[in-house]
Amino acid sequence: MSKNGRPLRFAALIRVSTEKQERQGESLKTQDTQLKHAVDQLGGKITKRYAGQEHATSGWERQQLDALLADAKKQRRPFDAVIVADPSRWSRDNTASEAGLQTFRDHGVRFFVLTTEYDLFDPHALLFIALNTTIGAFHARNQMQKSLKNRIERAKRGLPVSGKLPFGRTFDKAKQQWGIDKKKQKMMEDIAKRYLAGEKLEHLAREYRLNHSSLHKNLTKRCGDTWEQTFHSDDLNIHEVVPTPIPRLLPQRTIKAILRQAEANKTYQHGQARHPYLFSGFVICGHCNYRMFGQTNHGNRRYYRHAHTERVNECTEPRAWVNANELEAVVMRHLFDTFGNPAAIQRAIERATPNLKKLQALRERRDRVEELLKKNAIARERRIRACDDGLLPEDEMRQRLRELKDSDGRYHDELIRIDDELGHTPTAEAIRAVSEQAAAAFKKRAQRKAKGRKRTSARVVAARSLDTLxxxxxxxxxxxxxxxxxxxxxxxxxxxxxxxxVDADNPKRRHKSWQYEIHGQLIHEQGVLPISEEAIAAWDEDLGGAPQQRALVKRRLVQSVDH
Known part of the structure; x- marks a missing residue:
């Protein structure tokens, strides 16, 4: 009974710790039944319930408890006392518990555990509540730690325990076996093919009714053979990422092509800038491997320059710049010399075509390394059995297992190196396709200019070659x-x-000369800028150019710097 003789009005705090318990409802129903019986025995009535799923553990969101404390502070609160089924349902955080009990004391709210009232002004009662809170906190943290470690161990065995299954994969719990959703795999194969052909990802996402960002993440990060399961708990200082083998949706070569396309979309496939830069996204600092960007000064001179911002890889020459007109003129001349000349194209193809003997040797070595790894696995099993049978001392077994582990590490590193070299070696068909497309760009333009002209000598054609460029x-x-x-x-x-x-350490020559190195499909050239007249003459002598051609080259290179 309350002080005025009326039945006590109770606020029932009913909480469960997991969403599963809330869905099943058993714990909620049990607590509710217990509290009803207790309130009936006390001759009161429940006027408000604060029930649902929330942790009583420190650091977790406590919406129901916060709402109860907010109501307790109201002048016309809807209850006179708070009742819980067990001290652990009140709190497992001493700080939060003490703050909540202080609120009850300040506003005259009584506190019950079933039919037992605890005088919030009695030190013994407060000690009992604090002890229960501490014990509850220990059990909660201990259980949380066991659960997290158990999930990590299951993940290391290849089982899915962290969030949803990766896109396009299935898992048979009975057989403990991964599988592939064939329908989703077919969809990703179609999307990958069309994306690499040039279609926009946002259009493909709209067609398949997928979220654009989710599709990008699935296409670039979730089509391979590894799924990373992450486990983080600041409270327990556990932070671990477990790589889990899964069946792949796309071949590794296709995934690499997708990543290159995605990188290209970020670096150079954008709309036209105010000042166009022919090599935007392709000029790279040779000291730190960061891309340089275009900038135009007040005199409308264009440059490729290094960023001033700090990067992960510190650059020794972060303030250097390159004249864009001069670089573009010289590099385009190199491209023209390679792809505008049939004989030069054939020589480039011969240089770039993979060495079949070398490739065959790499493949044979790869097969050999895989065979050695299998032998190591068999040897490992034999030593373990021999130790179990008492035929091999445990110390000796451990030593031999360490040796096998070191050997496996070396073999795996070699496999990665071989696969990387094979993966970056283009096929002869791919090389010829690039050469034909590049040559067609010059040939098409040359045919347009020659249309309607009479036949001329080879010398005149050579002199006009740069007109095509x-x-x-x-x-x-x-x-x-x-x-x-x-x-x-x-x-x-x-x-x-x-x-x-060039001579970057010499202050007098700083930024006055630089070396360029061209790494492209079928072309690998280098030189120094600014280019000298002797270099221009030698360049054209190598090509067999006529005097008119050399003069034309010289004039255009000089004009490119002046503009």
């Missing part, structure tokens, strides 16, 4: 640049134009 539109040149510089080198670095600085 000049006649190409900026769009045609850019398409050629993207064709030649899209992809990766054999060492895994991006194709592009790498810039290093």
């Amino acid at each position: 000049d006649a190409m539109t900026w769009k045609d040149k850019r398409a050629l640049v993207e064709l030649v510089f899209t992809g990766e080198r054999a060492d895994g670095k991006s194709l592009g134009i790498y810039i290093t600085w």
